[in-house]
Amino acid sequence: MAEYWNVSPGFEDAITRYFTDVPEAEVTLESAIPEKDFNSAGRGSAEVKNLLKRLGVDNDILRRVAVAAYEAEINVAAHSIGGKMTSHIYDDMIHIKFEDRGPGIADIDQAMIPGFSTADELVREFGFGAGLGLPNILRNADALHIVSAKNCPTLVELIIYFTPI
Amino acid sequence: MPDAGGTDHLFHTDMNDEKKQYFHALQILADNCTGCTACVKVCPTEAIRVRDRKASIDPNRCIDCGNCVSICQFHAIIPRSDSLETLNKFKYRVAIISSSYFGQFTEDISYAVAKQALLELGFDEAAEEAMVTDFMIKIIRDYIRANRDKRPILSSNCPAVVRLIQVKYPALLPNLFHLEAPMSILTRYLREKIREEKQLNEDEIGIFLIVPCVAHVTAVHQPEGVYKHLQDGAFSIGMIYGKVRELIKKVQNNPVEIDTYPKGLTWALSGVQAELVDCEDIRALSVNGIENVMDILSRVEDHYLDQYDYIVLRSCTNGCVGGCLNVENPFVAMSRIQKMIKEGEEQIIDIHNLEELYHDGEFAVAPLTARPIMELDKDIKTAIKKMKKINEFLTMLPGLNCSACGSPTCYALAEDIVLGKATIDDCLVLLKRHSKEED
Numbered sequence: 001m002a003e004y005w006n007v008s009p010g011f012e013d014a015i016t017r018y019f020t021d022v023p024e025a026e027v028t029l030e031s032a033i034p035e036k037d038f039n040s041a042g043r044g045s046a047e048v049k050n051l052l053k054r055l056g057v058d059n060d061i062l063r064r065v066a067v068a069a070y071e072a073e074i075n076v077a078a079h080s081i082g083g084k085m086t087s088h089i090y091d092d093m094i095h096i097k098f099e100d101r102g103p104g105i106a107d108i109d110q111a112m113i114p115g116f117s118t119a120d121e122l123v124r125e126f127g128f129g130a131g132l133g134l135p136n137i138l139r140n141a142d143a144l145h146i147v148s149a150k151n152c153p154t155l156v157e158l159i160i161y162f163t164p165i
Numbered sequence: 166m167p168d169a170g171g172t173d174h175l176f177h178t179d180m181n182d183e184k185k186q187y188f189h190a191l192q193i194l195a196d197n198c199t200g201c202t203a204c205v206k207v208c209p210t211e212a213i214r215v216r217d218r219k220a221s222i223d224p225n226r227c228i229d230c231g232n233c234v235s236i237c238q239f240h241a242i243i244p245r246s247d248s249l250e251t252l253n254k255f256k257y258r259v260a261i262i263s264s265s266y267f268g269q270f271t272e273d274i275s276y277a278v279a280k281q282a283l284l285e286l287g288f289d290e291a292a293e294e295a296m297v298t299d300f301m302i303k304i305i306r307d308y309i310r311a312n313r314d315k316r317p318i319l320s321s322n323c324p325a326v327v328r329l330i331q332v333k334y335p336a337l338l339p340n341l342f343h344l345e346a347p348m349s350i351l352t353r354y355l356r357e358k359i360r361e362e363k364q365l366n367e368d369e370i371g372i373f374l375i376v377p378c379v380a381h382v383t384a385v386h387q388p389e390g391v392y393k394h395l396q397d398g399a400f401s402i403g404m405i406y407g408k409v410r411e412l413i414k415k416v417q418n419n420p421v422e423i424d425t426y427p428k429g430l431t432w433a434l435s436g437v438q439a440e441l442v443d444c445e446d447i448r449a450l451s452v453n454g455i456e457n458v459m460d461i462l463s464r465v466e467d468h469y470l471d472q473y474d475y476i477v478l479r480s481c482t483n484g485c486v487g488g489c490l491n492v493e494n495p496f497v498a499m500s501r502i503q504k505m506i507k508e509g510e511e512q513i514i515d516i517h518n519l520e521e522l523y524h525d526g527e528f529a530v531a532p533l534t535a536r537p538i539m540e541l542d543k544d545i546k547t548a549i550k551k552m553k554k555i556n557e558f559l560t561m562l563p564g565l566n567c568s569a570c571g572s573p574t575c576y577a578l579a580e581d582i583v584l585g586k587a588t589i590d591d592c593l594v595l596l597k598r599h600s601k602e603e604d
Contacts (some may be wrong), residue, residue, distance in 0.1 A: 026549045027556065029548035046463070055548045056540040059466075066467045091546050163543070 004108045004146040015143045015159065018095070025088035025095070027038055027051070031082050033076040033100070038126045041077035044085040045069035048096070051089065057162050064140040065094055065160050071133045072098045072156050080121040080154065092163060093142075098156040103147040112138065176223065176541035187224040190245045190382035191234065192401075195219050197241035205231035208454045210332055210538065214581070215571030216591075223343020226538050229380040230455050230480045231489030244379045246489055247398035249405070252287045255397065257363060259355055261348050262290040263484040264295050264433035265377040266402055268498030271441030274413055276425045276505055282412040283375065286405060290356060294347045297416060300516045301347050301440050307308030307341055309447055309474050314338050317450075317465065317473040320438075322346045324384035326458060331389070335464045335535030343390070345528040347432060348374055348381075352395050353521055353527055364491035367394070374399040377433075377488025378481065390530035401490035430502045436483030437479040438504075448472065451486070453479040468472060505543040541580075555579045563594040567579060 007015050031044035049066040057065075069085070070162065076083045076098050083100030105111050111118075112134050119129025138144050141158035148154035194557040200218030212226035213233060220241065224232075233242045252258050260283050267276050283291050309318050309402075321327050321342045330337050345353070352372050360372050374385055376399050385399040430436040440449035450473045452461045458478050464470050486502065487495035521529065558579035564603030565575065570591040572578040581587035590596065 027552055050465070050539075051469075051552070052554065053539040054541050055545055057545070058544060062336075063467050067469075070467070089549075091549050 001149045001152060002108050004112070005144070006141075007143045008141075011142045011159075011161070012013060012028060012098075014161070018093075018159070022109055023090070027089040029087040029089070030084060033073055033080075033082060033098075034076065035080065035082040036122060037077055038074075038128070041074055042070055044087075045073050048087050048094070051087075052094070055089075060158065061162055065096075068137045068140040068158055068160065069096055071136045072096070072158065074128055074134045075156070076100045078119055078128050084151075093159055093161045095159050097159065098154075100154050102153050104150050104152040104154055105146070106150040108146055108148060132155075171304040173578070183447050187223055187227070188387040188491060189222065189227050189229055189385060189388065190229075190379045191222060191227070191229065192243045192245050193220055193222065194241050196241055196326065196442060197239045197430065199239055199241070200238070200571070200572060203236045203238065203513070204573065205568050205573050207232040208573065210329070211381045211573050213573075214586070215548075215568075215586070225536065226332060228325050228332060228480075229383040230325040231327075231379040232455065234379060237491045240482065244401060244403075246376075246382050246401045246460050246490075247373070249287065249400065250374070251398050252371060253482060256369040257290070257359060257365055257371070258288045259359065259370065259371065259372045260284075260286075260291045260375055261351050261355075261396070262291060262293040262375045263348065263377050263381070263402070263485055263488075264293065264430045264502065265488055265491055266293075266375055267295075267602045268433065268465045269402060269406065269491060269493045270413070270485050270501075272501060273506070274417075276509070277423045278413055278416055278420060279409075280425065281421060281423055282409045283405075285412040285416060286408060290355075290359070292351050293426060293429070294351070295349055295426040296430050296514055297347045297516075297519065298343045298426075298429035298432050298441075300431070300513070300523075301350075302438075304344060304528070305442050305475065306341060306444070306447060309442075312331075314427050314548050316471050317468055317476050318342050318464075320475070320477045320479075321530075322432075323380065323479045323481075323485075324389070325378070325380035325455070326478045327389055328456065328536075329455070329480070330462065331533060331536045332538045333459070333464060334538050336466055337462060338533050338535060341533065343532070345391075345530060348392070349388075349395055350519070350528055354395070354522060355520075358518070358592070371397045371402070373397060375402060375405070376400070377402050377485050377491045379489060381488075382490075382584055390533050392529070392531060403490040403492055406492050409525075424512065425509070426512050426514070427505045428511055430506050430509075433502055433509045434499055435477045435479040437503075438484070439475070442475050447474045449475040449477065453484055454482050455480045474519070551583050554583045558589065561589065561595070562592055563598075565594060567594065 048069050052062050073085055080100035086097045088095040110116055114135040115130035115131040117129050123129045142161050143158045143159040198219050200215045202215050205215055205218055206214045210226045210228055212223045213220055234244050267279055270279055280291055319340045356370060374396050382399045389396055426580050435453045436451045437451040443449040452458055474595045482495045483499045484499040541551045562575040570578050578587055
């Protein structure tokens, strides 16, 4: 299995601490992401955005979470045979996990290049597949972690803090 | 849509009696309300609750979209508008007419006759929104070009949309088009002009709007972001329709020469307005219907629609022709207006004076304030505590979203319980299940 990590400067300690302690989330949200279902893809991220609005999270942060979560959710719908999204919400950050059932990313570094896409005909017909999904997530998340390999399930998880560190 | 005859007496509520913090041009008649919850389900901001079998509206949440007025079968939610007797307070009376008005009549009734009938109703002068459409398009384009950093600019003509942004999408307030809407621009212009020409004091001139919806009535009585005295009242098209129909019969036999501006009627149709603003360097999008508007605003928030420079947003189907206080079906009204636009003649309007006022900054509006309704608490730790409690109650509720408790969804009931506005016993489904268990 190949692994990819990106942590924004300044967040290293907090991220290490988080993954060592794995504290219990205050609120957890879960939603299924069916394969190639573009009608309902986006619902999970909309739900997260709504919840964060209720918590009074700052607008810029809200947008970053919404964009990163939406792109990742669409990725699962477009490229995998289905999966789920789990959001762990704390009073200072959100950790969102996307787990699918395969078929995996053959070359993660290549997938991170803006414009690179393996999207098929159907996905492009829906207006997705421009190769900006992962780069968009990377840009908006304070930490991004991907674990995958060809013919394996993929894990994408991201963290966004509510206040600057 | 309320029927024009028969309900006339219901509109005669003097609205100047009560000036609460958030005024709304809606009134619930408790005697008529059966507690059916139809209104609860259609409210886009979840502002309505039924408790003790009567509906009530949270004034902080209501955006005056009029969905509840349209859905209520029992005439229990009544739009308020001013009494025609208010006209008597003024020496010189002016009507400013929403473009949608001209789509409300059968095709044998001409634009000129419909306008003349309004004068007969008791106005000394009538002016229509349609007169300033070209000017509006010009200043909208100017504004977009001067504010390229705030893409996309959102139209501010629909008061329900403006209030929706204040309560649910406050991050987008800076994107609103911060200049007056056409009927208010005309109001400023005409007040100046009439004062000079007729040598009248400001308080002798009464300027009234003829409007298609609740939101515009509210906007007249509680305008957002205005610097100066605007209109003196508003009459809904539905309220005056019966009288106007009678007057039309009268004036059809005595038509007079009257100016009309059919080419400007585009303002009532959200799609046409967007097409007019759209040009080489401005890409415009038109959105109507409150559900669509909310979907689009959420995507604008996430910067997914930055490719547009201008978005026309109207709460009602097809734009103002879909207003809940109109009489005609929005699609038929739209078709009639399109016919008038197509067959009408171009009218040259001297906008010299308007441009002067515009350059003097007369049409600017103050930045609007947010009225957020989404936040559970200012403090995130307390908000999370409340959220956890809401989730606890949510797992106990049946998840049918039946509204029988009087809250729109199970989630809303859970929230109401946590905020102390309801109890778990309000859930009828749980009550029934419990009573069965006891048997």
